[in-house]
Amino acid sequence: xxxxxxxxxxxxxxxxxxxxxxxxxxxxxxxxxxxxxxxxxxxxxxxxxxxxxxxxxxxxxxxxxxxxxxxxxxxxxxxxxxxxxxxxxxxxxxxxxxxxxxxxxxxxxxxxxxxxxxxxxxxxxxxxxxxxxxxxxxxxxxxxxxxxxxxxxxxxxxxxxxxxxxxxxxxxxxxxxxxx
Numbered sequence: 001x002x003x004x005x006x007x008x009x010x011x012x013x014x015x016x017x018x019x020x021x022x023x024x025x026x027x028x029x030x031x032x033x034x035x036x037x038x039x040x041x042x043x044x045x046x047x048x049x050x051x052x053x054x055x056x057x058x059x060x061x062x063x064x065x066x067x068x069x070x071x072x073x074x075x076x077x078x079x080x081x082x083x084x085x086x087x088x089x090x091x092x093x094x095x096x097x098x099x100x101x102x103x104x105x106x107x108x109x110x111x112x113x114x115x116x117x118x119x120x121x122x123x124x125x126x127x128x129x130x131x132x133x134x135x136x137x138x139x140x141x142x143x144x145x146x147x148x149x150x151x152x153x154x155x156x157x158x159x160x161x162x163x164x165x166x167x168x169x170x171x172x173x174x175x176x177x178x179x180x
Contacts, residue, residue, distance in 0.1 A: 014154040016075050018133060018140060020162060021152055024069030025130075028055055031068060033106050048106060052099045057091045064157065074158035080149045094148035101126040101144075 032055055036048035060067050065076035065085040077094075079086040086094070108122030133142040145151060 013078075013151055015140060016152050016154050020073045020075065021133070021140070022130075023162060024067070024073045024075055027069035027072055028067050029102055029105075031055065032102075033109075036106070044110075045103065045107075048103055049099065052095065052102065053092075056095045056099065057088065060091055061085065061088055066155070066158065070152070070155075070158070072159045072161040074155050074160050075152050076155040076157070077150050077152055080151055086148065086150050090148045090150060094144045094150055097144040097147055098129065101129050 032048055032051045035051045036044045039047050056067050060070075060077060063071070065078060070076060077086060077091075078084060079090055104122045105126045108119040111118050111122070113119070129143045131142075132146070133140045139151065141151065
């Protein structure tokens with residue numbers, strides 16, 4: 001599956017559930033989308049691409065493999081060849097693929113329901129790219145992960161947003177049950 005250095009022994013990494021990866025991506029996507037939503041037309045596209053590159057490449061390279069979304073959900077990205085945070089070239093390759101799909105999805109969502117066929121067509125590349133992870137039950141690698149030879153792993157460093165929200169949900173649920 002994964003090779004460590006030059007030896008041919010497989011290396012296993014702690015898997016990240018797909019829903020946590022989706023939440024992290026969604027947090028990054030919404031952050032960049034909201035940032036770019038203050039602009040219109042081609043300037044919105046330009047700001048989206050710059051913000052995406054800053055958040056998903058520059059920040060990740062400087063922040064031990066974590067973007068805002070990955071930090072919030074305790075994940076990090078590593079390079080399969082070196083078992084370390086990928087360099088700018090690998091991150092740029094990975095995020096160029098994913099960023100283009102995210103940009104098309106943003107354009108489709110901006111069109112909204114005025115033209116549902118265009119919305120569906122523009123979101124399809126993102127669904128196909130990330131949908132490849134659904135078919136890979138062993139390692140959950142999406143297309144952009146395969147092309148850049150990267151993997152998302154669990155990390156102890158982060159905010160654990162999903163666990164904190166679950167805890168708040170159960171506390172609120174218990175309080176509501178006590179009132180009845």
